[in-house]
Amino acid sequence: MKNEVLITSIIKDFNKKIFVSGDKSISIRCVLLASQAIGKSKIYNLLESEDVMCALKCIKKLGINYKKNTNYYEIEGLGLEGYKTERNIKLDAGNSGTLARLILGLLVNSRHKIKISGDKSLSKRDFSRVTEPLKEFGVQITSKKKMLPVEIAGSNFLRPIKYIEKLGSAQCKSSVMLAAIKTPGITKIKALKSRNHTELFFRNLKIPINIVSNRKYDFIDIEGQYNFAGFTYKVPGDISSASFLLVLTLLSRNSKLLIKGVNINKSRLGIVKILNRMNANIILKNKKIYKGEAISDILVNSKKNLKAIKCPASLNSTAIDEFLVIFLVAAKAKGISTFKNLGELNKKESPRLEIGISFLKKIGIKVVRKGNDIKIYGNPSLSLSGNYTVKNFKKDHRVFMTSCIAALTLGGNWNIKDKDSVNTSFPEFFKIINQLGAKIY
Numbered sequence: 538m539k540n541e542v543l544i545t546s547i548i549k550d551f552n553k554k555i556f557v558s559g560d561k562s563i564s565i566r567c568v569l570l571a572s573q574a575i576g577k578s579k580i581y582n583l584l585e586s587e588d589v590m591c592a593l594k595c596i597k598k599l600g601i602n603y604k605k606n607t608n609y610y611e612i613e614g615l616g617l618e619g620y621k622t623e624r625n626i627k628l629d630a631g632n633s634g635t636l637a638r639l640i641l642g643l644l645v646n647s648r649h650k651i652k653i654s655g656d657k658s659l660s661k662r663d664f665s666r667v668t669e670p671l672k673e674f675g676v677q678i679t680s681k682k683k684m685l686p687v688e689i690a691g692s693n694f695l696r697p698i699k700y701i702e703k704l705g706s707a708q709c710k711s712s713v714m715l716a717a718i719k720t721p722g723i724t725k726i727k728a729l730k731s732r733n734h735t736e737l738f739f740r741n742l743k744i745p746i747n748i749v750s751n752r753k754y755d756f757i758d759i760e761g762q763y764n765f766a767g768f769t770y771k772v773p774g775d776i777s778s779a780s781f782l783l784v785l786t787l788l789s790r791n792s793k794l795l796i797k798g799v800n801i802n803k804s805r806l807g808i809v810k811i812l813n814r815m816n817a818n819i820i821l822k823n824k825k826i827y828k829g830e831a832i833s834d835i836l837v838n839s840k841k842n843l844k845a846i847k848c849p850a851s852l853n854s855t856a857i858d859e860f861l862v863i864f865l866v867a868a869k870a871k872g873i874s875t876f877k878n879l880g881e882l883n884k885k886e887s888p889r890l891e892i893g894i895s896f897l898k899k900i901g902i903k904v905v906r907k908g909n910d911i912k913i914y915g916n917p918s919l920s921l922s923g924n925y926t927v928k929n930f931k932k933d934h935r936v937f938m939t940s941c942i943a944a945l946t947l948g949g950n951w952n953i954k955d956k957d958s959v960n961t962s963f964p965e966f967f968k969i970i971n972q973l974g975a976k977i978y
């Protein structure tokens with residue numbers, strides 16, 4: 538069967554209640570932290586996507602056993618010194634920047650050299666953003682042209698560092714945080730705000746962490762070398778996966794969707810804030826807190842009179858994975874939307890700023906770019922009838938899913954390549970979309 542989908546009609550009205558797959562960021566953190574705990578951890582609703590399966594394979598290679606039970610994964614950690622590294626171990630992070638960057642942090646005390654590689658897309662991404670601060674701990678890291686494969690040789694004489702994270706990258710911040718738990722003394726981090734799942738995990742696991750925050754930065758102190766016990770965790774739904782369904786509902790004609798049990802951590806909630814500022818009426822219901830993470834059901838209805846947004850750059854990190862679908866909403870909104878300082882989008886699985894702009898142009902939307910700022914000239918009566926092919930050269934899961942949402946809401950005849958890419962983050966994408974009435978296989 539060809540690795541593509543053909544979509545030739547828009548989705549019919551729907552009114553449904555669904556769950557989305559488990560959160561990718563939290564799932565990867567669960568696997569990595571469980572691998573460092575002392576004793577068994579039980580992880581329910583772990584996202585069974587390729588990125589997370591790669592994380593499980595990596596810890597297995599490092600001597601950590603896990604098994605899948607009926608509805609949970611059991612991981613048997615051996616503590617902070619517990620990775621059994623042999624000479625010449627090679628870890629494959631697949632497509633996952635989060636896994637590669639976070640696990641590097643955990644390897645600062647490895648006894649032997651370990652090589653980390655990734656797929657074609659990951660091998661083109663910058664790793665100096667994590668290898669430079671990690672070297673400060675006193676480890677040796679080598680790479681060619683700042684990219685994967687990277688080789689790390691850990692140290693027995695780690696020293697705590699002072700690190701300023703200026704990109705708003707949770708991956709960089711978390712990589713250093715994970716190295717800090719291996720290191721004697723207090724590591725001090727000043728980080729531009731970004732998702733804070735690692736911080737919440739540390740608090741839960743009673744890893745000594747102190748955080749002082751202002752509007753822009755978090756000042757994080759971590760005291761290292763405290764072992765922690767195995768834990769139980771139920772992973773909430775992924776708001777990044779939910780975003781595709783929010784936009785599908787919003788842009789369809791007369792539909793309603795309730796997505797149950799989604800992680801609505803403030804540092805991830807940009808999609809809801811941005812869409813509501815564009816006149817959507819997305820409602821968070823049944824809010825609760827689970828181990829520091831906010832969780833709720835999300836209710837969304839179709840909306841006709843969407844309006845343009847002047848999106849403040851301060852929201853960028855809270856919606857960093859959602860901009861492609863946000864651009865789609867801007868294309869249908871009345872007025873000119875502006876987005877600023879989106880350079881980090883080009884550092885993802887594919888250069889998403891470039892790709893987003895050419896996608897909008899392909900569907901007849903005017904876009905003006907100045908550096909990393911863009912203006913999108915919305916057209917509320919946008920409706921397509923031509924033939925569209927999306928080549929998706931970098932096999933980017935979010936490019937694929939955004940294209941499907943465009944096809945299902947705007948019309949036209951679409952041939953969208955690389956359908957397997959959904960397995961990276963949202964393996965249930967087709968099942969759910971078809972549950973809502975689409976017929977994509």
Ligand code: S3P
Pocket residue numbers: 561562563635705706707708709711731732857858881
């Ligand atoms: C992630 C952080 C984000 C995000 C990625 C997952 C994480 O990357 O794009 O999909 O789990 O920490 P950056 O922190 O590099 O922006």
